[in-house]
Amino acid sequence: MVSVAFGINRLPWGLLGMVLLFLLLLASLLVMGDAAQNSARFEQLFLWLLAFHVLVLVVLGTLIVYQFGRLIAQFRDGVPGSRLTLRLVAGFMLVAVLPVTVVYYFSFKFLNEGVDSWFDIRVDSALEDALELSRSSLDLRVRQLAAETQEIMRQIRDISEALAPLALNDVRVQVGAQELTLVGPNNRIIASSTDSPIRRLPSPPGPDILLRMSPGQPFTRLEPQADGTLVIRVVATAGDRRPGADSRILQGIYPVDPRMTALAIRVQDAFVDYREFAYLRGPIKQGFIFTMSLAFAISLMAALWAGLLVARRLVRPVTDLAEGTRLVASGDYSTRLAVSRDDELGFLVRSFNAMTRTLSEARHEAERNRRLLDAERAYLESVLQHLRSGVLALDGSLRLRTANAAACQILECDLRRGHNRFLFEFDEDCPLVAQFFEVIRDALLGGDEEWSREVVVFTRSGRKVLMTRAVWLQESGNNRGLHAIVFDDVTEFLRAQRDAAWGEVARRLAHEIKNPLTPIQLSAERLSRRLGKTLEGPDREMLDRATATIVQQVEAMKTLVNAFRDYAQAPRLELVPLDLNRLLSDVCELYVGETLPVEVLLDPAPGLPLIRADAGRLRQLMHNLIKNAIEAVQGRPDGVVRVTTHSVEDGNGRRVELRVADNGPGIRPEFIQHIFEPYTTDKPRGTGLGLAVAQKIVEEHAGIIECHNQESGGAVFVIRIPVSHGVDTGDVGEERE
Amino acid sequence: MRRWAGVALLLSLLLMPATGLPSEIQRGDHLWEDDDRLLARLDLEMNLPEVLIEALANGVGLDFRVEVRLERQRGVFTDRVVASAARRVRLEYYALSRHYLVTDLDQGRVELAPTLGDGLEMLARRLGRVVLEVEPGTVVPGLGYSLAGRVLLDQAALPLPLQWDARLRGAYMTRFGWYRWPLE
The missing domain is CATH 3.30.450.20 (PAS domain)
Incomplete structure (x- = not known):
């Protein structure tokens, strides 16, 4: 796998996203700080910003917890690179948390102590004193106006309703009132005078004022107006009577000197602002601390998250290298690492890739050479094996x-x-x-x-x-x-050479010896006939013995020569599918009888495959072997010749095996090697050609014959003849023989 | 130790459940002043939580707003607002005369109350009168109409530090919820 990133793929998108997120967070914090100073923006943005920051905190916190959990799990599982990542993250955490915590501590301290330092008890007292001074000054004026209004009320309390307006107007101008209103029983306005060029409807004292009035005590109240000015309202009764249905009351509204009003209101505004500010000190600190804590938390979380990302980003090439090294160590030279950096780590990764490529090529070369060697070895092996x-x-x-x-x-x-x-x-x-x-x-x-x-x-x-x-x-x-x-193994070759030599000898013997035998026999018989008539007595007996001996020996020699002829001349075979069990049964039948001192046992294997064979030649072979075995056990009271058949599978294919075993004395070791050679016999009257002929018959049928002594005693002759292909088992017709 | 008190206070404020204002609209009434002027009269029970009383005593002015809607009832569908009106009244402490000022911010009319109770009564009286301008022909006889009113504290008019608290905890939540009564 070769994965080399170029062009746009090399841009650190994760890092860019992280930077963008940080910039967004920074901007939102700035906006939040601005909103905290601006009521309108606060109203519009605060909840959204707060929700955004909380969401970011939750997401960052979740990601960090997840990443930490994953990292710790990888560390416990021994994942390559996890230990280094953990160390780097711990280092980043330390680097991030320490300064941020220090800054947070001093900011917190500054906020707590700095905001408190804005307020001074002396300022508070001075403002309160100033306000009290303003009040005193205004009270003095209020009391003065109350006395004057009371005096006016005493002067006009009995004035007729017709003269009341003129009198009130005179008095109002005289005392500088803004409005004077004389109210009669049931709160009925008797007369009113105002300084306004636009006549306005006088307002009688309200029930709240009347309820608060004490007998003989005028009601006074400093009243701010909507236009920012102050007026003093004084409501006075005549004498000690309470305002009632039968009494008159006078309400006077007096303007406060504009300069005094301005000073008093300024003092009051300063006092109120200071009190409000002092009262809001706690919420101000809370707000600042909250914003700062939020920024601190986000900074910390962002730093941790950045630390995790940067650590992973830094460690990833190292992890890849470790994993790649492990793969190389385990024999995988196809490992290629993605090159995504241009720094020293990127150089290291490229070097690693070059190394693995070189190793891979070397390995391929070695592998190719090994294959060539294997092929050569296999070829040599094949040649050797064949x-x-x-x-x-x-x-x-x-x-x-x-x-x-x-x-x-x-x-x-x-x-x-x-x-x-x-x-x-x-x-x-x-x-x-x-x-x-x-x-x-x-x-x-x-x-x-x-x-x-x-x-x-x-x-x-x-x-x-x-x-x-x-x-x-x-x-x-x-x-x-x-x-x-x-x-x-030249044994067979030498044997074949010997057999060929013997065959030539036999042919020559048959030709050179058999021809003179008949004239010798005829001559001996003629001598016996001619001379036998002329001789008598001992001479005639000697002649008869001599001629008989000649004839007998000639016959013996003929038999010997015929045997040689049979050995040397291979007859024309008539190979037909043959059931060996049936042939053996016929042959062995001839050797079953009470007169025979030897027991011949046949043990045929069932289902024996057919063979292609000449029945006459095989019958001769079996006679030879069985006779040979009978002769071996002759004279033994427990002599047994066991004839068995088998179907065997050997390296040369499927064969039918015939075993002729006896329990005789066995074959002398020095004879075993030559037992199938002509004239090899340990019998006093044997021709030495029986087993040679047997071997010849077996070889004519592409079979093999061998003999060896049994461990239990006796010899066994083993013949294997190939199965006739395409012919079924021998349980079929007789014509096959 | 004191320096952590702020953090503890902040956390306690954040964790403290919001307390509602036990004020309520007790009754609603209305009166056609003219063919196109409907006077809605709300009988209000005004009470302030301690935090607002303390703020008031320290010079913080409290702006209240009353909103009234004339809605056409539409069964399963959301009621349609036919007409609406609002009125704003400020309650503040006047330190110079030690009185409470109730200022109709729409009309500029100022009333003085010697005590907070009187001030709240004035406030309730001021807020309890709202005139809705109804276009002629809007109200069709035979269809179902209702009036809805509510009073709320204008949090945006609070000083910013108090808005923090108000936003975070809903401590100054003064929404009465909509109080509805049928239009007759």
């Missing part, structure tokens, strides 16, 4: 390195399981190998670079002649080398 010659390779210390199938077959040992063993270690399990090594050891150790010899080893089925050649192969560049030993 060689009919046995091949062994021994190192300098005579350890077995290589053995082909033919070597295993010839030496009757699975040599490939004995790889790297010394040849002399093949003793009990592979006796032929031990024999073979015993013979060639001297030659191997003799130092000859090349040698050959005929090695004879003995098996249970006879001796084997192995034509052996060896050569010492020196490895280039060192002192090591190999003994390459090639050997062929």
